[in-house]
Amino acid sequence: MKAAVVIVPTQLAYVSIPANELRSFVDELFPKFACYPMADSLASGFGHRYVAGHDLLLDVVNTVSKDGIGEGTKHAGHILLTDFPTKAGIPIPGFSESGLGHILEQAGIHRGWLQVNLCESGLGILAISEGSSDLIQAIHGTLIMNVSTFFDTFVEGGVEVSFAMATENPLLFAGGLENIAAGLISAWNTFSIHIDPFVFFGSAATSAIIGFAVASGLVRASLGNAIITGIRSGVVGALFSVSPAFGFGALAGFVVYRLGGKLATIHNSHLQALLSIDEAAYRQLVLELSNGNVHLHEFIEHATPQLTFLDRPEMFPSELITVASLTKTLSDDAPCLSNTYNTILNDSHSTFATDGLLLN
Numbered sequence: 419m420k421a422a423v424v425i426v427p428t429q430l431a432y433v434s435i436p437a438n439e440l441r442s443f444v445d446e447l448f449p450k451f452a453c454y455p456m457a458d459s460l461a462s463g464f465g466h467r468y469v470a471g472h473d474l475l476l477d478v479v480n481t482v483s484k485d486g487i488g489e490g491t492k493h494a495g496h497i498l499l500t501d502f503p504t505k506a507g508i509p510i511p512g513f514s515e516s517g518l519g520h521i522l523e524q525a526g527i528h529r530g531w532l533q534v535n536l537c538e539s540g541l542g543i544l545a546i547s548e549g550s551s552d553l554i555q556a557i558h559g560t561l562i563m564n565v566s567t568f569f570d571t572f573v574e575g576g577v578e579v580s581f582a583m584a585t586e587n588p589l590l591f592a593g594g595l596e597n598i599a600a601g602l603i604s605a606w607n608t609f610s611i612h613i614d615p616f617v618f619f620g621s622a623a624t625s626a627i628i629g630f631a632v633a634s635g636l637v638r639a640s641l642g643n644a645i646i647t648g649i650r651s652g653v654v655g656a657l658f659s660v661s662p663a664f665g666f667g668a669l670a671g672f673v674v675y676r677l678g679g680k681l682a683t684i685h686n687s688h689l690q691a692l693l694s695i696d697e698a699a700y701r702q703l704v705l706e707l708s709n710g711n712v713h714l715h716e717f718i719e720h721a722t723p724q725l726t727f728l729d730r731p732e733m734f735p736s737e738l739i740t741v742a743s744l745t746k747t748l749s750d751d752a753p754c755l756s757n758t759y760n761t762i763l764n765d766s767h768s769t770f771a772t773d774g775l776l777l778n
Contacts, residue, residue, distance in 0.1 A: 422577045425544065425545060426577065433585075440504055440505060441504050444499070444503045444504060447499075450495075451492065451500050452496075456481065456489070456493060467501060467506060467507070467533070468509045468514055468515055468519065468529055468532065469516075472509060473516065473517060474494065474497060475511035476514065477493065477514075478493050478494045502535060503537075505535060507535030507536075507538065509532055510533065528586065530586035534587070534589065538585060538589065541589075541590055542587055543589060545578050546589060546592055547593075549593045552570065552600035553596050553600040555604075556599075556600040559607050562604065562608055568601065571598065572598060572601040575594045575596070575597030576598070577594075578597065579591060579594035613659065613660055621656055622653070622655050622656035624655060625654060625656070625658075626651050626652030626655070629649075629652070630645065630648030633648065650672055653668060654672070704718055
């Protein structure tokens with residue numbers, strides 16, 4: 419917890435310093451580097467350092483290549499000595515808007531995570547160096563999880579991540595993640611149990627076979643219930659190979675589950691009995707109501723359904739009659755009528771004989 423003890427009050431003290439006073443104090447310490455026109459003229463306003471002119475990796479190298487080492491030194495001195503200690507800070511080298519910053523902003527990362535100042539960088543480096551030692555020990559297996567390790571990893575890492583989220587400090591966030599990762603690895607190495615795979619799967623298979631044999635052979639359960647019983651036995655046997663506590667816990671869970679099912683079945687049968695009507699009691703009630711009341715008896719008789727359901731409905735024969743597929747086809751050699759005929763011409767008149775035969 420030494421890092422957290424240093425980080426928390428330092429961060430709170432730095433936040434309490436007014437930004438203008440801090441800027442004036444830094445400018446008075448380095449008056450020659452307080453203003454550099456080539457950096458400040460490229461952009462102005464809030465966040466102008468992230469926009470242009472203050473990237474140590476891109477802008478300073480460009481100044482050196484164009485104007486020489488002297489101008490590059492002034493440019494770098496202005497960024498590191500007068501801008502870096504202020505609360506606004508400077509962009510992470512290479513992650514300004516002209517560099518990789520616009521790509522990360524498109525991915526949803528706020529530009530505040532891409533800028534750091536002197537205090538945030540110092541606290542972040544301190545957190546990373548302290549968390550890296552814990553992480554290395556956890557990876558080597560020498561960091562045993564106990565109360566002090568819990569506070570040194572999970573608690574300290576949680577504090578660092580919380581302050582990093584509040585101040586948008588990427589270095590402090592990385593240090594907090596290192597501590598949390600060290601705690602997870604330490605807890606796994608401390609509380610994990612080595613199990614021989616042959617013992618684990620052998621116990622599960624043996625218990626499953628015994629459970630299936632008992633359920634199908636002695637209890638005479640159905641095939642589905644026997645398979646389910648075998649699976650449950652295999653699970654209990656596998657857990658017993660890990661730890662007797664796990665085995666007894668699983669066994670108790672299965673017992674409670676079965677007892678709950680039995681109690682639910684009994685409860686449902688009682689509810690079904692409450693909602694059902696005994697046929698003999700119903701007939702006795704009808705007879706008592708009908709005595710001395712003929713009209714009520716006739717009304718009940720007419721209201722009673724007259725449907726009769728057969729216990730054994732008639733089954734139709736399942737034999738099929740196949741229709742013969744041999745069909746008679748007509749011959750395509752059919753006689754054709756002659757298409758020549760005699761016509762009566764309009765210009766020639768034919769007369770028929772008028773002498774007829776008279777029948778007596």
